Amino acid sequence: MGLMVLLAMRSIVRNVTQEAWLLAVKVQDGTKTTNLIPRRRASAVSRDGRRSKRAPRVLEFVQICIGGLVVGSIYAAIALGFSLVYRVTGAVNLSQGGFAIIAAMIGYTLSVSLSLPLWLAIPCAIAATVIIGVALGALTFVPALQRLSNANVLMLTAGLLTAIEGLSLVVWGSQPYAMPPFSGETPLAFGAIRVPTQAFWVLGSVALCIAVLWFLVTRTKLGRGLRACAENPAAASLMGINVPRMTLLSFALATLIAAISGVIVAPTTSLQFDTGRLFTISGFVAAAIGGIMSFPGAVIGGLFLGLATQLATAYISSLFSNAIALLILLAVLIFRPSGLVQASVTRRQDTRDEVKAVGHVARLPASLVTPLGAFALVIAVLVPFVVTDNGILSGLVIALILFMTLMGLDVLMGYAGQVSLGQAGFMAIGGYTSGYLAVNYGLSSLLSILAGIGMSLSCALVLSVVTLRLRGLYLALATLAFGLLVDSCAVGFLDITGGPSGLVGIPSFSIAGFEFATPHAMYFVVLALDVIILVGLAGAMRSGFGRALKAIRSDQMAAAALGINIVRYKLAAFLISVTLASIAGSMYAFFFNFLSPEMVGTGRSLELVAMLIVGGESTLFGGLLGALLLTLLPTVFQPLATYKTFAAGALLVASFLYLPQGLYGAVVQASIRLARSSRETASTKNSSETQARAL
């Protein structure tokens, strides 16, 4: 079957690139529908022949709606967790989907591998997940809230999600798991409608979760404490409420809900280490559609999203079901940014929320810039003559290509403070456009890169209608949605992109008939591009342009009062980042002679953010360090390649907490210390000489 082919193909691709999650999402979308509504399509078609055409249509519709409600209730549960944590802390916790998958995996191991009875295995799995969740929350989320801005906490939890995925990749591998339903395979029949028994488990447990949570929040003293934290943490702490404990409690409750949903939904879908993303993203989208400040909103958003995706899958195309959900989201963000259900209490948005976020950026003393820059450039030029291993050299080329995107991302995120979780989407647009033109029309490399840029910029201008109005959480959401939308299109537009199997036969990069086919040649092309971009951006960032961006990041209102046109500068930063991502995407396609959706998918977007944070934000150069680290580590230490995802996530979390200036900051401090100590030895030498002379 096509599905099997896809699965097999995906595992091959994964072995090559180590990150193929997008297909998993697609495939699971399909499986979920088929599992929940067995042989839906086939039966409808076979009946069509004999009976009147109307009845089966209605029947089919009811079946799909039931499936939608079941999926939707899971989304609703996850959205409830989002809403809970957001209301108490003002931050979004993206790691929930990860906990859902951990709970399901532990449940599988206990019940299938260790053959424990379900009534024991499931509570144990949930309890174990909650313990892991509380430990992780106490170590990362709670301390982060006190130090980081909400946007950075969001990225930290994205790192947590990646780390959890990486961990389950290490423990459970990349193969899919299927858990048996709790009470048998035979669906219950209501007349002609057949409902799998697991659907009742799902609906029942989610309803129970909602009821218990509602009781806890509205009827108990604990709930009052939680609500007080939501409305005014500072005042709450003055009233003797332990805010960090309440924060942890909300995190734990969200984890509990995620764990229950994960275990309960496991039998209806196939699980993999990276299915968690699907849960997280769907829950996040559901919460945003419904209104993240309101519990009923979360539930309504979840059910709505579930119904919409299932109906779209059934009546339009499974390839575009995500795209439809995301278009709904973007529409909601444009027309009703706070969601369909307005909350009775709005969380107070402190305009200077970002203050605690804006740390001090390590800056290289001016006297060291030229010598260190020249030194780095000489090393970079010499590397290909020393490194002969083609694998490592390819890794370097990839790192240098990603560095291009990272410089743009740094202008956007580091300088202008605009979160972007969909940057790889523009790599995809650029890469596919130039790849397609080069393959089908034999367009020259330079022209096709330019065409890619044009395409990316037009998409960016459309997207900016949404993003320019948004900040923080909603901006993150909109960019994430955009990235996923591009993913869906890359998979869905089979004729242009080659679909999941990718676009093949892209020629190598060439100028005026000279082809840069080897990693060796490509290295110099990309290096030259990087240097030009770096020098140009450094010039802009050290002068008025960069200062205006930084001023906007720190205080929009004060910046506007000085005559800085916020919209224009944000747009400029965005378009710069898009242009660079697009060029990088094209170069990527030319280098691999191939482009597939997961090479430039949302996984890549999150990885880019990790690289930037690990390397050091608003330094321009830091991205290179992050890219080198995360690209070369798995290449150099082949046996550790399975740990790559885990390392990316864990490093992101760790550098947020312990290395806020990133690797670049550490390097700068080391070189300052080195310069100072060498100067000191020189001066002591001088003084001892003068002393000697005096004697």
Place this chain on the structure above:
Amino acid sequence: MAMTDARVENSNEPVLGVRHLAKSFGGLKAINDISFDVAPDSVTAMIGPNGAGKTTVFNLVTNILAKDAGQVRFLGRDLAGMSAVKIASLGLIRTFQAARVFPGMTAIENVVVGAHRLAPGSGASQMLWLSAARSEERRIFRRAEEMLELVGLASFRDAHATELPMGAQKLLEVVRALMAQPRLLCLDEPAAGLNDTETGELANLLRAIRALGIPVLLVEHNMSLVMNVADHVVVIDSGAIIARGTPPEIQRDSRVIEAYLGREGHGAS
């Protein structure tokens, strides 16, 4: 006052003309029919008890709040419907009640941002490291250094702005606004949170600003500062103007003493 004839000619037209300003919040009339002018080369202070509506007037003038009625003219132009950026680019530069220095930037960088209005520069020439852009940079930095020198903050040049003492941050904000070469400088309670010494420094700075020929509109709580530096005082209470005049006139006005200083009033401190 020593003024050239040309300046007297110009001074017929006020820099800022506020006419019949009104604003209600819900049923409450916060501002009711307020009109006043800011003359060139003068410091105009707006005073009044807490909650009188001073900052509201300020926000109405700079379009941060939408006015219900009235007109604000700046250098002969009606400000109705203009964005904060547009107003700033005309040369009406304001500061905020709580010092809003840019965190994550050093003191000198903060001051240099102030020059944005005058030298927005082209991104392209900056990217190409053109010598014009670089000499422009050097010029702005030199001017910023002089500004810091002027208010005695030169030693904080490379310190992070948010790590400066409160008084220094306030001064920094005023200096940053000055970098924009305002046609009118609006200061929202610049002395709030300052100690006596710092207030004295601020008074000196305000006199220096006036000497530079930059008109100032000052919303202030600190009576001694107002009486020291203002040329013209507007007193508002409960959203309406109750008195206007020179500081000595205001100090003698019985309504002001009653409304502002209370019935037990011992006169201005």
